[in-house]
Amino acid sequence: MSFDWLIKIGYVLLGLFIVLNYGLLQYGVIRRISARIGKRIGVKVYQPYIDLIKNYSFRSQITHGVMFYLGPVFRLSGGVGVFLFMPLIFGSEHFSNYSFSGDLILILYFLFFGMLGMALGAGEGGHPYSFIGISRGLSQFTTIELPFTLAVISLAIQYHTFSITDIVAAQQGGIMHWTLMTNPLATAAAMLSFLGMMGNSPFNVVIAPQENPIGPPTEYHSTFLAVLQTNRAILGPVEAILMVNLFFGGATNWVSLIIKSFLVFFWPVFVGIVFPRFRVDQSIPWFLKLPFVLGILAIFLI
Amino acid sequence: MQEIIERISKVFSVEEVVQQNNHQWFITVPKKQALESVTYLRDREGFVHFVLLSCADWIESGKFQLTYLLNHPVKKIDLGIRVFIDRENAEMESAHYLWEQIATYQRELYEMFGINFPNSPRLTDPLLLEGWDNIPPMRRDFDTLKYVEKTYFPTPGRKSNDPGTYMKEKLYPNE
Amino acid sequence: MENKDFIKPYYESKIVESPDGEEIKVNPLEDYFCGEAPKSHAPNSNKLWESFLNWARAESLWVLGFGTGCGSMEILPLMTPRFDAYRFGVQMRPTPRQSNVIIISGYLSVKTLKRAIRSYEQMQNPKYVMALGSCTINGGMYYDSYNTINRLDHYMPVDVYITGCMPRPEALLAGFEEMKRLIKAGKGEKANEYAENFEWYKANQKKIIKDWNMPDYNW
Known part of the structure; x- marks a missing residue:
């Protein structure tokens, strides 16, 4: 009897754990950087960990029904799902996850x-304006997906x-083989839509805390919010790794993975710090x- | 400014003219002519900016004094029109058709002094005091301290000092 | 004397017609609000684990963006480069559901008290109250005003008072440090105190809020 599948699950969970910590630290560094640009000292680098623990440690929760429970669960399973079908490290036996059974369409x-x-x-939450937030978020995310999907189709043709x-x-063998060089237009389109995907400043009006109807997360609190935070910490780096895999030649070891995804991850951060927010009716035409x-x-042109 | 007051004196029976400073005058007119004079000043004399509508309680003579303060944006002068109305069953014509924002002032006066302005929009909606069940609090026969002691759990043993004398005693005890 | 029509839809049941022509009965008191009094939640029995959680709670104070009186002007500079409360783990949140600290920043009129209680009750256990300025302690310079409360601790349980009129942002930072010390020492259980003395607090609140047009339990 073979236990390969058990070992495989163990490695996938290990990869998930590494990515989660990587994401939490990255979000700490982001807030630190944006604080420095505002001439502040900023939060501690491990502040996201504390916030996460605190949110998990609330003693009371309010629920509004079954779907209210399932919302964060769906969100988290979306994030974990993207992770599961993404090869973290090319050629690695252990950290390719389940990429053999899923493809870009699934992601x-x-x-x-x-x-x-x-x-x-x-x-289902009690917030009367959450519908506004939802419709704004979904309509913006649809237009964000559009250039990315076109880039993906371009890659598929290529x-x-x-x-x-x-x-x-196909991208192995030096920088000249990367999609960045062989298909720069698709790379540009995808990187611009990546700005929106990460939810940083020019396009984060749907989740901005200063907005009165801050949208879907308003009613989510304590453990629900902690699940959403966990998802954000996983989804952020995973999307960056997706970009690395598709356009920047992937990674053959952890060091190159972290360097590449760090740089890709910080492209929307720096753009977001420099530019103020778009309203939804400005960002949708922009995309x-x-x-x-x-x-x-x-x-x-491919 | 004197010319304006002379002109308005010919049309309306101005009872008293007070010059507060170089750019502020107050005139007193009878109740019946109050809104007419305000309209006249707005349409003929150019006092197009409405500053405020305030009230003072002259409990000794049994009167409320309303002041419509107008501003002339070109000449940079203020002119207040004072009206005395009876304190019992106080009532005044609504002026919300002159400037829309007067309706809000009238809501406040209704709430704080109990002055009725018939036909003023949303007059009886609570503005600041939700569910007030006492006499209007800005009337001078309303004893705030007594009301507070009855209602708000005042701190026992609290005492207040006059800041002027207290600081003098503390900082300059020899003088 | 008063026209309450414009607040009626809040709490009275009504029949709404859906786009399909179906009639739906909406009773806000049952549909949107909880019908039970708040419960006291005992701390975790494992002392070590509870102190770890308390450390996390103390280091991550999410303040509800709720300003009353003059003190709200003193909260804003906290987030600027000069004082930078972020480095102490203090962050502002826009919604009471996600925050665990409410700052009553100065005098509290009856109208604002109503909103403050609603916001406070929507926050989750454990939650902390910080009271700024002499107005919340004994009424301050508004001690004889017809419309401002004198002592905040009769209406909601207060963890930390900060004296002054108004306290400087430095005093606020010191207050946050004091609050952290209290939470880490396991003394930040005022939310349970509120639940246990719920009747007394409610009676005090109802004594001054005359038109109680909201449900007793606002969460």
């Missing part, structure tokens, strides 16, 4: 799945596959202009 689905579950859950592992394999056109061109 695109999981990216949207969390948002939908969140919308259903928040709709490499004749939807499998991430195969796409990474439908330059990134959309770049995505279309990437398909035609």
Whole structure:
């Protein structure tokens, strides 16, 4: 009797644990950097850990029904789902996760799945304006996905596959083989839509705490909020790793993975610090202009 | 400014003219002519900016004194129109059709002094005092200290000092 | 004397017609609010684990963005480079559900007290109250005002008082440090105290809030 599957699960959980800690630390560093730009000292680097523990340690919860429970669960399963079908390290036996059984289409689905579950859950909350937040968030996320999907289609035409592992394999052998060099238009479109995906400043009006209807997370508290925070800590670096895999040649070891995903992760951070927020009616046309056109061109010119 | 007051004196029976400083005058007119004079000042003399509507309680003579303070944006002068109305069953014509914001002032006066302004929009909606069940608190026959002692659990043994004398005793005891 | 029509839809049941023509009965008191008094939640029995959780709670104070009186002006500089309360783990949150500290910043009129109680009750256990300025202690310079309360601790349990009129932001930072010390020592159980003496607090609140047009339990 073989226990390979058990060992596989163990390694996947280990990878998840590493990614979770990596994400929490990254969010601490982000807040530190934005504080330094505002001439502040900023939070401790491990502040996200404390917030997470505190939110898990609330003694009372208020629920508004079954969907209210399931909202954060869907969100978290969306984040974990993206992680599960993503090869962390190319060629590694242990950290390829389940990428052999899932492809880009599945990952695109999981990216949207969390948002939908969140919308259903928040709709059951008591906040009368959560519908505004949901509709704004979903409509913005749809336009964010559009250039990214076009870039993915362009990649599929280029490499004749939807499998991430195969796409990474085709990029091996030096920087000139990266999609960045071979298909710069698709890279540009995807990186612009990545700005929106990460939920940093120019496009974070749907989750901005200063907004009166701050949208779906308003009613979520204590453990629900902690689950959402966990998801954010997983989904952030996983999306960065997805970008690394698709456009920057993937990674063959942990060091190159961390360096590359760190740099990709901080591209939206620096953009977000420099630029103020767009309103939703400004950000949606923005995504439908330059990134959309770049995505279309990437398909035609490949 | 004197010309304006002379002109308005010809039309309305101005009872008293007070010059507060170089750019502020107050005139007193009878109740019946109050809103007419305000309209006249707005339309003919250019006092197009409405500053405030306030009230003072002259309990000794049994009167409320309303003041419509107007501002002339070009000449940079203020003119207040004072009206005395009876304290019993106090009532005044509503002026909300002149400037919309007067309706809010009238809500406040209704709440704080109990002055009725018939036909003023949303007059009886509570503005600051939700569920007030006493006499209007800004009337001078309302004893706030007694009300507070009855209602708000005042700290036992609390005492207050006059800041002027207290600081003098503390800082300059020899003088 | 008073026209309460515009607050009626809050708490009275009504029949709403859906787009399909279906009639739905909405009773806000049952649908949106809880019908039970707050419960006291005992701390974890494991002392070591509870002190670890208390450390996390103390180091992550999420303050509800709720300003009353003049003190709200003193809270804003806390987040600026000069004072930078973020480095002490103090952050502002826009919604009472997610925050665990409410700052009553100065005098509290009856109208604001109503909102403050609603916000306080929507926060989750454990929660902490910080009271700023002499107005919350004994009424301060508004001790004989017809519309401001004199002593805050008759209406909600207060963890930390900060004296002054108004306290400087430095005093607020010192107050946060004191609050952290209390929480780490396991003394931040005022939310349970509120639940245990719920009748007394409610009676005091209802004594001055004359038009009680909200349910008794606001969570």
